[in-house]
Amino acid sequence: MSNSWKEEVEAAIRAGERISDRHIVERVRHAVLTQRLPPGTRLPEVSLGEIFGVSRSVVRRALTRLAADHVVDQRPNQVSRVRAPSVEETRETFAARRLVEGEVAALLAGQLDAETLSVLDAEAEAEAEAHARGNEPLRIERSLAIHHRLAERSPNRVLGAMLTDLVLRTSIVIALYKRPSLASCYLEGDHPRLLAALRDGDAAGARRAIERHLEGLEELLDLGPREAETDLRAIFGQAALLEGQ
Amino acid sequence: MSNSWKEEVEAAIRAGERISDRHIVERVRHAVLTQRLPPGTRLPEVSLGEIFGVSRSVVRRALTRLAADHVVDQRPNQVSRVRAPSVEETRETFAARRLVEGEVAALLAGQLDAETLSVLDAEAEAEAEAHARGNEPLRIERSLAIHHRLAERSPNRVLGAMLTDLVLRTSIVIALYKRPSLASCYLEGDHPRLLAALRDGDAAGARRAIERHLEGLEELLDLGPREAETDLRAIFGQAALLEGQ
């Protein structure tokens, strides 16, 4: 487990924060999002318990919750680890999010009150500014805030909850597969365009804006050759069959 | 907790089944689906533990998993209960499922191998037969099998997992809001029509078949007047504001 993170959390605890499994879930989730806990990191129950000052019971609950949220891999008799989704799953996650967020955006078009819209505008502007200053962590925070707000304002709360989950998962894989050469996964104008469509009540436009945005994002990632399809069975099929006998 | 269910489970345990939290999840889920555990049923940890012959640790894990699956309501310091989704949430769940299953069906059109298709045909036929015989529990089982198979064959596994969840949730609310006058929520020909479109590679047709099927199902439910909207704030708004001061 990353040491810098451990120290950070210990400091927060000393500061008198009160802890429960939900807090742990929130903290781990955030740490994963901000890459302080890279995929594959081991999360032993006792260590987490010591860090947060609680017993394994609480940690176990938090870990099962995180597993349900697809943040952590929890396999029987093995240490929980931060999940590292495959390239394949990454593509599928993006596709699912395009579908769901597109629908949510379409439902939301023309339905948002002026106050929410202005808050969204402010967040988009804050994102642009953070990007201009090269403050990538802050930019990510702002960007997430926008999408999270869309999810929580979704008229369909079931879809909204699904979107919350998908936003989290895409953020994780973006952090995981970001091209190292790129300083930022920022697509200028995407968010303002989306907000304009929402304000104008242009449902089709809002959906399109979301789809374009997510396609653009996905293309910024290093997902290797389209479908490497390391199909071992196709390659070693014959041999495998023989050995099987 | 329903007594018939308790006895049934106890019998299964005596029969030498081995138990873990996953087994409990599966059993409770199934019992909810088949209405042996109606919404609102209390699920105290100790009782469940005694029934399944395990301690509260295991039961607690199972309950948190069930809560993540939206099957159970788990609130702090209160006994877990079988969830009873509102009318509002029911509509939203159906809308979400139309979106997701429609997409999965479209993706699946023309992609299924002959064997899977014939299995699906057989299941649809078994469903029709169960309905003809008036065996509703069996019919439900068959119907679920079809949709579950679509979910697990989804080329996009993320969407597939989401669909699995939504199929479960719609089944629960169907059981909850079924018009008492109806013996069955069966729409003749819907499944065969869907399978035909899948076989023909007709993506648009498959999506339409799903959407029609789910709309038909939703209309069989007793969801009350469109949006009763018991908006207390709208009614008592002034008074509430005064009292607030």
Place this chain on the structure above:
DNA sequence: TCGTGATGGTTTGTATACATTCCTTATTCT
């Protein structure tokens, strides 16, 4: 009669002990 407050039983929250599994390392044999 109705509201209010106390009280005992029930249920969950948390910590901890012990059993089991797993993984690593060191050792031995070929």
Place this chain on the structure above:
DNA sequence: AGAATAAGGAATGTATACAAACCATCACGA
């Protein structure tokens, strides 16, 4: 040298004990 194996440490699985919260009931008073 390399592979198989055995032992030790590390981590999870499960059960249980105790504390805290909740709920229903009953008694009391206006």
